[in-house]
Amino acid sequence: MTPRQRRDRIVELVRQHERMSVDALAEQLAASRETIRRDLAELDGRGWLRKVHGGASLPEPGSQGRVAEGPFSERLRENGPAKRAIARRAAALFRPGDSLFVDTGTTTLCFAEELALARGLTVITNSTPIAALAARGEGSTVFLIGGRYRESGGENLGPIAIEQLQRFHALHAVLTIGAIGRDGVSDFDEAEAEIARMMIRQARSVTVLADGSKFAGAGIFSVAPLAEIDRLVTDAPPPAAMADRLIADGVEVLLAGAAT
Known part of the structure; x- marks a missing residue:
């Protein structure tokens, strides 16, 4: 799985569940917690999701x-x-x-x-x-x-x-x-x-x-x-x-x- 594919999958999972923990994402994507945290920081910066303590949630509507x-x-x-x-x-x-x-x-x-x-x-x-x-x-x-x-x-x-x-x-x-x-x-x-x-x-x-x-x-x-x-x-x-x-x-x- 490429970094882009992994980040796309993170977005899909957060949209499905509305909130996901770093541990759950790491387990589902077979990636380290550090990798997931970096991905979440980048996706938060792009507005795709909101990085919160211990995981990620959906951004505000719109x-x-x-x-x-x-x-x-x-x-x-x-x-x-x-x-x-x-x-x-x-x-x-x-x-x-x-x-x-x-x-x-x-x-x-x-x-x-x-x-x-x-x-x-x-x-x-x-x-x-x-x-x-x-x-x-x-x-x-x-x-x-x-x-x-x-x-x-x-x-x-x-x-x-x-x-x-x-x-x-x-x-x-x-x-x-x-x-x-x-x-x-x-x-x-x-x-x-x-x-x-x-x-x-x-x-x-x-x-x-x-x-x-x-x-x-x-x-x-x-x-x-x-x-x-x-x-x-x-x-x-x-x-x-x-x-x-x-x-x-x-x-x-x-x-x-x-x-x-």
Whole structure:
């Protein structure tokens, strides 16, 4: 096993267990404790994991993306475990050769951290941190959409971004949203809603990532009716009335933590 393979395996093990001790990693990888400690220090410096006393744990959600401080980074710290679970469940849906639009959001940033471990994907995104993470995937190709740059979320927006999106077609659109209700999915930002609508238009299948808190809200700007959504990946069962509407509109609901 090469040093790179060993470090990749360390990242996989920490993601699987959320926390691993130096002793456990050394035993599983047939390496010395000193070697594991050096690996953990390097991986911590790169943002792949967090080195803690006696081992390693997952970094804060989205921290690998290095987004600027502000409301977006504050949202990254909300419902972190749920977003991680959703991201992990969603990443298992895609296979080498798939093409994905991925929009900007705290949950899709966690999803991009999982894509960094994937292989052979084509990712089209308007998010600079998501592009950087997805590009780490072995054999993956990434296209970064241009446009007016918004530092807080590390994203490109506006007419240029919309025009460039029209040049692409993808098998899937993977989107985060502000709220989900009986009338569909919505957002609180007009420019981000425009990006999501164009990605839906240019994709064959739409997967929405939303933690349970999104069922309680109502966005200002409509993104799509439920009938345009193929899959919803969430961490909690939708309320009964909402679940009935999702079934009626043909939306497959996948719960994070369930068998893939």
